[in-house]
Amino acid sequence: MKVAFPHMGNAYIPLRALVEYLGVEAVVPERPNRVTLEKGARYAPEFVCLPFKITLGDCMNALDRGADTMAMVCGMWACRFGYYAYVQHLILRDMGYEFESLLIGREDPRLVLDKVRSAVGRGAFRKLAGAAAMFRAKAGAVEELESLARRIRPREEAMGSTDTIMTSYLEKLDRADSLRRIWQLRREQREAITSLPVRESNGMLRVRVVGELYVLLEPSLNFDLVKRLGTHFGVEAQPVLSTYRWLLSPLWLDPLLHLSSSRARRISRTYLPYILGGEEHMTITGTLDSQADGFDGVIHAYPLTCMPENICRTILPSICTARDIPLLNLCFDEHTSTVGTITRLEAFVDMLRSRREQDPSLTRLSPPL
Amino acid sequence: MSPLPVWIVCGGCGTMLQRVSQSVDADAFRDVRGDRGLRIGIPRALMFYRYYPFLKAFLESYGCNVQPSPPTNLEILGEGTDICVDDVCVAVKVLFGHVSQLAHKVDAILIPRLVSVEKRGYDTFTCPKLIAAPDMIRYSFPHLPPPLEFTVDISNAPWWWGCVRLVRRLDLPLRGIARPYMTAVREQERYEGMLRSGLLPSDALKRMYNGNGVPRPAYISEGDVIVAVVGHPYLLGDPIVNKRLIHWLDASGAKVLGSTMLSQEDLEREEPSLPPLSWSYERELLAASSSFMKRKDVDGMIYLTSFGCGPDSLVTEMVRRELKPAGDQVLMEMVLDEHSAESGVRTRAEAFVDMLRHRKKMRSNTGGVG
Numbered sequence: 001m002k003v004a005f006p007h008m009g010n011a012y013i014p015l016r017a018l019v020e021y022l023g024v025e026a027v028v029p030e031r032p033n034r035v036t037l038e039k040g041a042r043y044a045p046e047f048v049c050l051p052f053k054i055t056l057g058d059c060m061n062a063l064d065r066g067a068d069t070m071a072m073v074c075g076m077w078a079c080r081f082g083y084y085a086y087v088q089h090l091i092l093r094d095m096g097y098e099f100e101s102l103l104i105g106r107e108d109p110r111l112v113l114d115k116v117r118s119a120v121g122r123g124a125f126r127k128l129a130g131a132a133a134m135f136r137a138k139a140g141a142v143e144e145l146e147s148l149a150r151r152i153r154p155r156e157e158a159m160g161s162t163d164t165i166m167t168s169y170l171e172k173l174d175r176a177d178s179l180r181r182i183w184q185l186r187r188e189q190r191e192a193i194t195s196l197p198v199r200e201s202n203g204m205l206r207v208r209v210v211g212e213l214y215v216l217l218e219p220s221l222n223f224d225l226v227k228r229l230g231t232h233f234g235v236e237a238q239p240v241l242s243t244y245r246w247l248l249s250p251l252w253l254d255p256l257l258h259l260s261s262s263r264a265r266r267i268s269r270t271y272l273p274y275i276l277g278g279e280e281h282m283t284i285t286g287t288l289d290s291q292a293d294g295f296d297g298v299i300h301a302y303p304l305t306c307m308p309e310n311i312c313r314t315i316l317p318s319i320c321t322a323r324d325i326p327l328l329n330l331c332f333d334e335h336t337s338t339v340g341t342i343t344r345l346e347a348f349v350d351m352l353r354s355r356r357e358q359d360p361s362l363t364r365l366s367p368p369l
Numbered sequence: 370m371s372p373l374p375v376w377i378v379c380g381g382c383g384t385m386l387q388r389v390s391q392s393v394d395a396d397a398f399r400d401v402r403g404d405r406g407l408r409i410g411i412p413r414a415l416m417f418y419r420y421y422p423f424l425k426a427f428l429e430s431y432g433c434n435v436q437p438s439p440p441t442n443l444e445i446l447g448e449g450t451d452i453c454v455d456d457v458c459v460a461v462k463v464l465f466g467h468v469s470q471l472a473h474k475v476d477a478i479l480i481p482r483l484v485s486v487e488k489r490g491y492d493t494f495t496c497p498k499l500i501a502a503p504d505m506i507r508y509s510f511p512h513l514p515p516p517l518e519f520t521v522d523i524s525n526a527p528w529w530w531g532c533v534r535l536v537r538r539l540d541l542p543l544r545g546i547a548r549p550y551m552t553a554v555r556e557q558e559r560y561e562g563m564l565r566s567g568l569l570p571s572d573a574l575k576r577m578y579n580g581n582g583v584p585r586p587a588y589i590s591e592g593d594v595i596v597a598v599v600g601h602p603y604l605l606g607d608p609i610v611n612k613r614l615i616h617w618l619d620a621s622g623a624k625v626l627g628s629t630m631l632s633q634e635d636l637e638r639e640e641p642s643l644p645p646l647s648w649s650y651e652r653e654l655l656a657a658s659s660s661f662m663k664r665k666d667v668d669g670m671i672y673l674t675s676f677g678c679g680p681d682s683l684v685t686e687m688v689r690r691e692l693k694p695a696g697d698q699v700l701m702e703m704v705l706d707e708h709s710a711e712s713g714v715r716t717r718a719e720a721f722v723d724m725l726r727h728r729k730k731m732r733s734n735t736g737g738v739g
Contacts, residue, residue, distance in 0.1 A: 046704070048682040076647040078494035080679055086644065087683050090690045272504055274484050274522075276497040304456050307497040307679040313454045315508040331456065 002027050002121045004067030006055035009217035009243045013174045015138040021131035022120045029061035032104035032220045036061060041334045043091055047367060049080060050221060050303035050333055056088050063097045071102040077182035079277030079308055137182045140174050143244035148193045150238060153230030154204060157197035165192050203363050205352050209239040210286040211301035212309045213279050215332055216241050220299055223338050233349050240286035241279060271315050278308025287319055296352045297326035321360050326352060404674060406434040410475035411465030413438045415460055418570040418602035420481060426556035427535060430543050430549035436475055438467040441609040445470055450707045452509060458675040459610055459707045460603045461498050468506055477517045480506055484522040486649045493524055493649050496680050564629045569615060570606030588615060594626030594725040597627040597661035599654055600673030612714035621722035628657035635660055652682040662694045668725045669699040676706035
């Protein structure tokens with residue numbers, strides 16, 4: 001049994017650990033890029049949202065590498081994400097690929113468990129507990145590395161030094177095979193990143209990034225928005241969502257995540273009283289909180305035709321006008337170009353800078369590292 | 370006691386109170402209502418084509434003056450496209466156009482909020498844009514008072530609860546709500562009966578309110594080929610949005626069966642063979658497609674959808690890949706948007722009917738093999 005799952009940011013590191021700890025081979029396709037997207041877009045429905053297309057391309061890559069089981073989360077929500085796996089697997093089978101589907105969340109959980117047990121063999125439950133621990137440890141380590149890098153990157157003395165460290169530690173984390181090793185790496189990476197030479201950072205611009213989960217977290221779709229803002233523009237960009245959050249909140253492995261998302265639901269209820277199935281509560285609350293959290297502006301990134309985010313898109317301008325929050329809407333599809341996105345980011349950052357020049361009271365001290 | 374449980378308890382109670390007060394608040398309409406009834410505008414878009422007779426009858430028995438917006442024209446479509454965000458479906462853009470038509474002409478604009486419309490073993494929803502339609506309108510038209518909502522959330526509350534909330538919101542007496550409710554239900558049944566008879570939503574509404582003098586359209590009875598058109602009522606019912614597709618099919622000599630004519634029993638029969646889908650209206654379309662595909666007398670099917678329709682982007686794929694036609698029905702997907710041109714739709718409709726006719730002739734010549 002060779003299990004494959006689509007990419008999303010650095011989620012492959014904890015997911016690979018989970019699968020491999022169970023003694024099953026994991027097939028991780030190459031990181032998605034424009035070619036993957038084009039491949040997926042060729043076979044995907046025309047106006048489905050962008051993550052569908054890129055994950056379809058990803059599945060094709062994984063199947064070409066010899067995967068025989070495709071794992072994917074799905075469910076019955078108002079958002080399209082719940083049906084991704086079902087429709088993607090229909091398309092892939094029509095294309096002639098042969099594989100087994102492991103639809104987590106849609107099928108009876110007992111069925112999924114049975115499949116896991118038959119693949120893992122004896123002692124499945126014991127192994128599952130160990131795998132969950134590894135999964136959580138790696139997810140936590142990746143999250144820490146990412147968040148440290150987001151803070152340090154705009155302040156770094158030598159351009160790109162943070163990313164060099166980050167790449168090497170992501171690789172080490174991916175290879176780590178024990179909890180002890182993960183903890184050791186976590187200490188090392190913290191040390192390595194915080195000891196980088198940094199510039200004086202007072203008055204640095206900070207931007208919050210809200211929007212659709214996949215576009216926010218997958219660098220190949222958003223043209224590496226967060227990294228680009230940090231390295232090239234010297235702007236600290238903080239997404240409201242993270243891979244860690246997405247992976248751990250459905251598993252109830254971190255209660256804090258639930259508190260923050262129920263708070264978000266409560267706050268966004270004034271604007272959207274009913275659940276739409278996406279991350280709309282985080283988008284609305286993230287925007288509402290952005291000033292109090294010390295951000296200069298908000299970037300709203302979403303894929304073309306995304307249903308929950310389109311609804312947010314109609315609501316955000318009125319919030320931002322009322323509260324005087326600068327807002328940039330970035331809509332991504334397979335035709336979006338790097339240059340167009342960069343030009344808009346540049347203009348947005350310039351606008352934030354000139355706002356501060358005109359009104360010095362907007363300049364806040366950046367929070368300490 | 371630690372702050373966390375206290376916070377959870379207080380937060381929870383606060384939310385519940387907020388929920389209750391939301392349904393009770395606002396005497397905003399007490400001043401507006403004089404001797405004449407309150408003028409309530411209903412935009413002719415989205416769920417208008419499903420529930421207008423119900424809402425009209427219900428509000429009119431309470432003495433309100435219900436005013437639908439005028440039928441869609443190109444100006445309304447253009448206005449909606451201007452106001453609305455770019456990448457939603459054309460039906461939502463039309464809703465925006467209609468709301469701006471009604472603005473300042475009525476005392477309140479009623480927008481149905483359909484969260485879930487049926488109870489099943491699993492969660493059911495409608496499209497997120499129907500769930501959040503009043504919110505989108507509210508924040509896109511900041512100079513208008515918040516729209517009236519008619520909330521349908523069958524998986525949590527019965528249908529009449531929406532009526533109670535509406536009446537409370539309008540500050541009308543709850544006592545004696547049963548009579549208006551029953552009148553409204555009867556009107557809705559009459560409308561649905563007309564739909565069952567094969568009339569498309571726009572024609573059914575015309576017949577309902579302009580009397581039986583309106584002639585029965587030709588597409589119901591005559592035609593040498595039978596074309597089934599599957600699509601949301603707001604696409605089938607709005608000739609500006611579907612660019613008079615039905616008219617062109619009719620003019621080419623086809624008999625048209627709309628997906629709106631299928632009864633709940635017809636759709637329920639298809640249920641076991643369908644993949645579970647939590648969008649109720651899209652599952653209806655899937656069931657309708659499946660039902661038409663099984664009918665030997667149907668020659669071809671057009672699946673009508675609008676560009677950017679979230680659920681339909683996946684459902685068309687399911688229709689195309691999962692449903693097996695019983696005979697040799699042909700499936701055509703037609704995607705509409707605000708840039709669709711009437712001549713384009715006309716050409717495609719004519720070509721489709723010609724092709725079906727040709728196939729039929731070939732088949733009868735070759736003895737059913739062709």
